[in-house]
Amino acid sequence: MTSPIIINHVAIVVENLEAALLFWRDALGLSLDKVQAVPSEEVQVAFLEAGTSHVELVQPISAESGIAKYLAKKGAGLHHLCFEVIDIEAALARMQAQGVELINETPRVRDGRRYAFIHPKSTGGVLVELYEALS
């Protein structure tokens, strides 16, 4: 049986998007889907296809962004894991009922997509994002 919950993307913080693409696109061979700036988060991102999932490379474009601070403190590497669920409100409600600490208790919206982050303290150290599947 295939799980109804899929990995939408794995996010990786990089110092330089072009340099990172030399590995992820050219050496590993993932197809580059798109590169876009996300001004609200002061980052530039690249999405590469990996089956039904994506690898998201995230490069800070200001020294003050949250990602720039993360990069300075922890270095480049794996950042968060995003799962796609059918009903994000049901998923968040189930988590809250089980005592999971949510960063976003109600879904936020970006590019028409509902999402929420789960606090790493409730997952065993992993920043987890939920996406609601697009209907």
Added chain:
Amino acid sequence: MTSPIIINHVAIVVENLEAALLFWRDALGLSLDKVQAVPSEEVQVAFLEAGTSHVELVQPISAESGIAKYLAKKGAGLHHLCFEVIDIEAALARMQAQGVELINETPRVRDGRRYAFIHPKSTGGVLVELYEALS
């Protein structure tokens, strides 16, 4: 187009497998596929289904294992990312031709599965594993 390279699993180091399952299985809702000991690496692992991929939870079962040392140094969290490729030797050859540093220059075998690790210094800080797809 769906990429021929898929994410086989995302590995997460945890302090305690049972505690971790309270989030990944019970709160997030991933189906637990199997729990098994890997004596050669002194770990116990749990595989949970996420679409065509898996989340692999890894708990050290000795204080001397590589994973125990990783846990003591870096804490629990995302550990490595494993991609499934059709031809692992072709993939490793392409990487070497592009100057990527490999941890395993020739594939190793575990449970009948050919695999190799790529050094994080060539990926931008991410430990990457390759699996060859089972024919």
